Amino acid sequence: MSYSKELKSELCVSVKTTFKSKCCRSALLTGLLLFTNTFTHEKIKSITESESVAKLTIKLLKEFGLTPNLYETEKKNDGEIYLNYKITVPVRREVESLIKELGYGSDEPLDHIKRELITCDKCSHALIMGAFLAGGFVNPPENAYHLEITTSNEALCRDFADYLSECGLPAKVTTRKSSSLVYYKESAGIEDFLSYIGSQKALFDLMNVKIFRDLRNNANRAANCDAANIDKVISASKLHIESIKMLIEDGRIELLSSDLRMTAMLRLENSEATLAELAALHDPPITKSGVNHRLKKIIEFANGQK
Numbered sequence: 001m002s003y004s005k006e007l008k009s010e011l012c013v014s015v016k017t018t019f020k021s022k023c024c025r026s027a028l029l030t031g032l033l034l035f036t037n038t039f040t041h042e043k044i045k046s047i048t049e050s051e052s053v054a055k056l057t058i059k060l061l062k063e064f065g066l067t068p069n070l071y072e073t074e075k076k077n078d079g080e081i082y083l084n085y086k087i088t089v090p091v092r093r094e095v096e097s098l099i100k101e102l103g104y105g106s107d108e109p110l111d112h113i114k115r116e117l118i119t120c121d122k123c124s125h126a127l128i129m130g131a132f133l134a135g136g137f138v139n140p141p142e143n144a145y146h147l148e149i150t151t152s153n154e155a156l157c158r159d160f161a162d163y164l165s166e167c168g169l170p171a172k173v174t175t176r177k178s179s180s181l182v183y184y185k186e187s188a189g190i191e192d193f194l195s196y197i198g199s200q201k202a203l204f205d206l207m208n209v210k211i212f213r214d215l216r217n218n219a220n221r222a223a224n225c226d227a228a229n230i231d232k233v234i235s236a237s238k239l240h241i242e243s244i245k246m247l248i249e250d251g252r253i254e255l256l257s258s259d260l261r262m263t264a265m266l267r268l269e270n271s272e273a274t275l276a277e278l279a280a281l282h283d284p285p286i287t288k289s290g291v292n293h294r295l296k297k298i299i300e301f302a303n304g305q306k
């Protein structure tokens, strides 16, 4: 089952307990119908791959006094067989009376959201959930962040984008072939949207993937950081050792103070030690900056600067 389908099933189950009032159910049905395949003053035709969405649409249409038909057809995609659910309402009179009940005038184009329809504080959640159930798609959280709601009606798409902004869920709008869509590409926008329509599962999945991604990024960062530090230690040590060897070869090592000679010998014998480790090897131990200072002096001496 695709991830979108899974989420839609979960949302359909939640409808029973979340949207009990007539106002919310009418908002939910409006969202479902506006973003379905055909919704005009003459007819309703809805095609979905989700059995749950099909059942919910049928249930709501019946609640509003309509007599919908349901057709199931088998489809093949990449060798996989799945069912398509087609819902139609053949009686024009029923469609007309429903449209009236949903608040649209008899000639009014069905290309916008009637703000008057939103009466209680749950209505807009129901409407947006309906739109997602009918025209929505979301990538699984382990893939690139993407959530979209598609419609063939450009005016509706623009009005829906405005409506989403009014609800604090600003989305981007674009067109693809003959359809218009609102979409989200960042995790924050997708999280807000899914939480608005009440998808607990989606939020949980997103959070899990995020935690995993953070852990992996931190581990990578730590590994890179260690590698960079080791490189630094080794290249600094190489420079020290070259200078010390030069001093030994030309005999000038004897001209160094006993402190500097001790540090030089320890460096030579412990080429991979960090400054802190080198500091601890001194007898008596000295500080890290003390070692740094001595090594600097040795290099300067080797280069004839002192």
Ligand SMILES: [Zn+2]
Residues within 6 Å of the ligand: 021, 022, 023, 024, 025, 119, 120, 121, 122, 123
């Ligand atoms: Zn309501």
